[in-house]
Amino acid sequence: MQMKMEQILPAPKVAVAVFLSKDKKVLLGRRLNCTGQSYFSVPSGHLEFGESFEQCAIRELKEETGLDIEKVEILKVTNNIFLEEPSHYVVILVRSVLADPNQIPQNLEPEKCDGWGWYEWDSLPEPLIGPFKSALAEGFNPFSN
Template identity: 40%
Template sequence: MKKEDKPKVGVGVIILDKEGKVLIGKRKGSHAPYYSIPGGSLDFSETFEGCARREVKEEANLSIKDPQVIAVTNNLETSRKEGVHYISVILLAKGFSGDLKIMETDKCEQWLWADPNNLPRPHFDASARAIKSYLAGKFYIKLE
């Protein structure tokens, strides 16, 4: 990695159903076999909320209602494994509409609703950290 490389900004979205379960995707392709919440990279001049809405629509065909910023994660695991350092802004969406569907078949194998206290494994570090922050009611959890 070059010294002038800068972290990128990602957005992760915790979507809850009526039973309090979290929407989780099973990744395929370069990030297989990890599970993760939906999300992606923030585009230039895009709001966090706009990015969350766009990514969830592009990935899962859902329209989320009133996403709220709830946490920030510093994803050093991806910098160690892939040479890409992401800072992720995590949003919570408690309402949604639409028919859940795999929209990016090259990136996602399956969508499922999971108990946030019993996530499927292996779980992508940034996603697990986001859900841990949500469950603890903390905006940021220091890396250990």
């Protein structure tokens, strides 16, 4: 990657993406007014200072969906560089389950997501956000680990 020396590049950001599973389905929403607009993604967000990856996953899922989770497990780390923006994201992919299987996701950030739905792993909606799609191309499957 060759760029002019005077160009200042943004520092990499760290995000946590939560693969919440229920009956071989995963929770996805279509993003609005943010990075990856109109692409489907799992609940995710930036790591805050002093947080563990697990704490970030629990907080982000609660903020976006109102759901409580448990058994947060790190599955994969992806390194994503987007030259057109430019931006650089390190994304921690985690798997979790509902603390209460009867809870129903709510859309608590309607300005950022048009709603949440459960999707069969074998028939995911399109288009998928870049880091998720890249992980899939590498054979990532949150149900097989």
